[in-house]
Amino acid sequence: MQSLTTHYQQLLGLPSNWKVEHVDLSMPGKRVTVKLKYTGQNVQCPECGESCSIYDHAPEQRGGVKTVTALWAGKYSRFTLMLEGFVVQLLQQGASTQTVATLLNLSWHPVDQIMRRAIKRGIKRRPTEAIKHLGIDKKSLRASHQYVTTLNDLDGGRVLDVVETRSTKATEKLCTSLATKQQKKVLSVDMWKPFAEAS
Numbered sequence: 001m002q003s004l005t006t007h008y009q010q011l012l013g014l015p016s017n018w019k020v021e022h023v024d025l026s027m028p029g030k031r032v033t034v035k036l037k038y039t040g041q042n043v044q045c046p047e048c049g050e051s052c053s054i055y056d057h058a059p060e061q062r063g064g065v066k067t068v069t070a071l072w073a074g075k076y077s078r079f080t081l082m083l084e085g086f087v088v089q090l091l092q093q094g095a096s097t098q099t100v101a102t103l104l105n106l107s108w109h110p111v112d113q114i115m116r117r118a119i120k121r122g123i124k125r126r127p128t129e130a131i132k133h134l135g136i137d138k139k140s141l142r143a144s145h146q147y148v149t150t151l152n153d154l155d156g157g158r159v160l161d162v163v164e165t166r167s168t169k170a171t172e173k174l175c176t177s178l179a180t181k182q183q184k185k186v187l188s189v190d191m192w193k194p195f196a197e198a199s
Helices: 004-011 081-092 097-103 108-125 168-175 193-198
Strands: 018-026 031-038 042-044 051-053 133-140 147-153 158-164 186-189
Touching: 004 018, 081 097, 081 108, 097 108, 133 168, 147 168, 158 168
Parallel strands: 133 186
Antiparallel strands: 018 031, 042 051, 133 147, 147 158
16 A cells, blocks of 8 residues: 555655655644655755755744745645646636635635636747737626626637726736737727727
8 A cells, every 4th residue: 555655755746856754644734744855966046046056954944044946836836736737627617716616625815826827827828929800808797797808819719818897908908918919910899988099
């Protein structure tokens, strides 16, 4: 039977230079504490990114130390990339943020942050090829009078960006969110005044 430390070694997807030394499961506190040990010779500097040797090992403490980037989690995230990927898959299947939070016993905020990080990563990887026909439209949120403004690739049938409200300022933000060669194309908008003023 697989040991708990081996299980977490695989669960975190750790490279060979990281080792799970101890796992403490606290069911009443709903907390898992995983103690890791770096077994390699060199580390990556958190400031310049260059490889460097280890000077010493500081005792466990808070503040005043630099943290080496963890390969299994995003920067400033307290969740593994594997868990974040699972959250994104649930959201892509149409589950609401609150539904996913309830399913995973999380609050709404961390699920929303995971979603926002995924969107940023997706936008960063988005190709910058020319888009011939752009469209701007407003969408109401359910039965309320709250609106979002969407920027769409009309030929590709995809939403490129979304901003809150349907104001001139929001529309201008959308118009400048694309690469320069993508902006000077045919733009279709309805007769909503803020759209006309911004385009």
